[in-house]
Amino acid sequence: MPRYSINDQRFNQTLQELGHLGESPTGMDRVAYSPEDILGRDYAIKLMKEAGLETRIDNAGNIIGRLAGVDENLPVIALGSHTDTVPKGGKYDGALGVMAAIEVIRTLKDQGHTTKHSLEVINFTNEEGTRFHRWLVGSRSMCGLLEQDDLDAVDDDGFGLGPCLADIGGDISHIEEARRSTGELAAYLELHIEQGPYLHKSGNPIGVVTGITGRAVFEVEIEGKANHAGTTPMETRRDALVSASKLVLAIQKMAAEQEICRVSTVGSIRAVPNAVNVIPGSASIGLEFRDTDMAALAAAEQELRRITDEAIVNEEVAIDVQRHRFTSSVPISAEMQAMVAEAAENCGMTWEPLASGAGHDAQAVANIAPVAMIFVPSVDGISHSPEEYSTPQDCANGAQVLLELLLLADERL
Numbered sequence: 001m002p003r004y005s006i007n008d009q010r011f012n013q014t015l016q017e018l019g020h021l022g023e024s025p026t027g028m029d030r031v032a033y034s035p036e037d038i039l040g041r042d043y044a045i046k047l048m049k050e051a052g053l054e055t056r057i058d059n060a061g062n063i064i065g066r067l068a069g070v071d072e073n074l075p076v077i078a079l080g081s082h083t084d085t086v087p088k089g090g091k092y093d094g095a096l097g098v099m100a101a102i103e104v105i106r107t108l109k110d111q112g113h114t115t116k117h118s119l120e121v122i123n124f125t126n127e128e129g130t131r132f133h134r135w136l137v138g139s140r141s142m143c144g145l146l147e148q149d150d151l152d153a154v155d156d157d158g159f160g161l162g163p164c165l166a167d168i169g170g171d172i173s174h175i176e177e178a179r180r181s182t183g184e185l186a187a188y189l190e191l192h193i194e195q196g197p198y199l200h201k202s203g204n205p206i207g208v209v210t211g212i213t214g215r216a217v218f219e220v221e222i223e224g225k226a227n228h229a230g231t232t233p234m235e236t237r238r239d240a241l242v243s244a245s246k247l248v249l250a251i252q253k254m255a256a257e258q259e260i261c262r263v264s265t266v267g268s269i270r271a272v273p274n275a276v277n278v279i280p281g282s283a284s285i286g287l288e289f290r291d292t293d294m295a296a297l298a299a300a301e302q303e304l305r306r307i308t309d310e311a312i313v314n315e316e317v318a319i320d321v322q323r324h325r326f327t328s329s330v331p332i333s334a335e336m337q338a339m340v341a342e343a344a345e346n347c348g349m350t351w352e353p354l355a356s357g358a359g360h361d362a363q364a365v366a367n368i369a370p371v372a373m374i375f376v377p378s379v380d381g382i383s384h385s386p387e388e389y390s391t392p393q394d395c396a397n398g399a400q401v402l403l404e405l406l407l408l409a410d411e412r413l
């Protein structure tokens, strides 16, 4: 049995109320720094204040609500996620973790329970990274991972980050003051929807996150020869798009059949001149591999280079492979995983270990503190879509386990 029960109804009502801010027939639009994002942030601040949290906005625009613990000398235990969304997104991605963190604080207050550690609810700003094409901006600022490139980023209209940050209470010229040091946080606990199909399929209400996936992104340029589509015999062609197409299928097989890495995706393709009566002289594809095992990502890159070398010989095309991004996976410690599993069991819920295929604020915070993540089912595994849905029971289960996890962490850390 859990020690205290969260108020399911009150909690789900806050999720629904937040879900009306920025809602439209095509989905949720609380893109970071937009007026709708600010409505969502103000709603979170209002709830935090009602829960008795002392709230502030750091220079990166993160909303931080603090509740003093018995021993103010101990490092803080933080709970949180984000309330920004992708365009045409869903009601649960990020929102669940913030609303649940606030419900946990309200329940503790109702019960008159003061934790040993001081607590913080953090609503990280701009997790999704839509407008400036830079993600985890709030959490990376807090953890010293922001780069000059992030600060210089402009949106599609050439508009910079500074005024946007000012609109939400941040300050780009002193953004480094948002940084926290290692040891300031005893732990960071994040509840999130799975955004994938595994829990929905297995029927387990809780996922114990084992790690957050690493990601390697590549651009492959193929150079063949453009020529007349009517007069060039088939056997003499050097068609860059045909070579690209063969690569697309080979890359799909790398995960689907050869199981070299967990997932492999070619998400973009371009042909030049892209005219129906011209044999494509050049083509490019954009692709990515994801796995929590960095050795698997290295093996995938090696295989990519092997198949492109083969294509150069067999198809008489020139190929250039550029690695654009390589994000390391973030493992979650066995100790923190065991605590999440124990919290689920204390609440009478079955669980399964799961790797996160998506990125989260927790992966940035892991640079300065131990982190734990709890997943709850996403119906049909749908996310970043208006169809994104987790049942009120799934959401309440997650909040309940988050509370129990916090109490365990407060005793043990």
Ligand SMILES: [Zn+2]
Binding pocket: 082, 093, 094, 127, 192, 360
């Ligand atoms: Zn999220």
